Amino acid sequence: MSLVLNNVHSGYGGVDILKGVNLRVAPGEIVVIIGPNGAGKSTVLKSLFGLATVRQGKIFFQGQEITRLRCDRMVRRGICYVPQTNNVFASLSVQENLEMGAFVRDDDYRPQLEQVYELFPPLRKKHQQPAGTLSGGQRQMVAMGRALMVQPQLLLLDEPTAGLSPLFVQQIFDIIGTINQLGVSLLIVEQNAKQALQMADRGYVLTMGQNRYEDTGQNLLNNPQIADMFLGG
Structure with a gap:
């Protein structure tokens, strides 16, 4: 397993946004995180990259613990x-x-x-x-x-298509697919949930800083509860 988050509690200024998140990214995977605003999606990326304070839990990359490692050292590790x-x-x-x-x-x-x-x-x-x-x-x-x-061996993308025109949205998703074909694993936070899940090997749905669902991208797309709550029906 390339990346593992185990029971991560983290946040900013003494307030935890994540409350026990578990997540994994295998080598070569595209993994997408979706969920409502304020669910803690971006905080997952910032926590594992050393930009949010991890107060409990552990983060591993390629079998080595990287919890609270500085950003520059993350880059040298391939993230x-x-x-x-x-x-x-x-x-x-x-x-x-x-x-x-x-x-x-x-x-x-x-x-x-x-x-x-x-x-x-x-x-x-x-x-x-x-x-x-x-x-x-x-x-x-x-x-x-x-x-x-x-x-990098693992690329973290926070809302890569936010605010872009439909033409650029599709271009960015196409580029993400090409990057993955080059052997780079990707962990992506994305509000264009349908398009993101269509290309994802697996996906996570977060609500209120906790895991709500985890499945393949296609199974999440086909889940009627997720479609009603997060994909516009």
């Missing part, structure tokens, strides 16, 4: 996190943003940069343009591309 907002260096060019993603590498990162440009063709054309001037969808590409510069 990268793409937040929902403020996820690019707005004043830096597209290429400078991508090069920032290689800060922990001591080898030649140019082949990986070329792979990112192949994965996100619009970024090659705008490689000298400040990232802050791009469209929302293209900024998301920059953020994901920067994370890929360290060749």
Whole structure:
């Protein structure tokens, strides 16, 4: 098993948002977390990446405990996190943003940069343009591309399609599928639940900081209770 969260209680400022969450991601899987606003979905990602305080429980990656490990050490372990907002260096060019993603590498990162440009063709054309001037969808590409510069084994995506046009939403989902085919596991928080579950190997439904359902993506899509509560019927 690549990632395991075991009975995690965590939150901010002394208040627990997660109240005993259990979760796992196997190598090569796409796992999606859905649920209502305030359920603690984003807190799961922040807890395992060291951005929320874990007060109880343990987190393991590739058999080693990583509970409360610093963000930079997470990156060196092969875990990268793409937040929902403020996820690019707005004043830096597209290429400078991508090069920032290689800060922990001591080898030649140019082949990986070329792979990112192949994965996100619009970024090659705008490689000298400040990232802050791009469209929302293209900024998301920059953020994901920067994370890929360290060749992660696990990619954490927090609402990767939030606020995007339907065209960009589909492009981002297509890119997620391609990233997974490259051998990267993904743990995704997503409000476009139907599309996310369609491509997910497994999914989790959180409510009030706790596990409510866990199943394959297809079984969750076919569950009438989940359809009524979270998928719009």
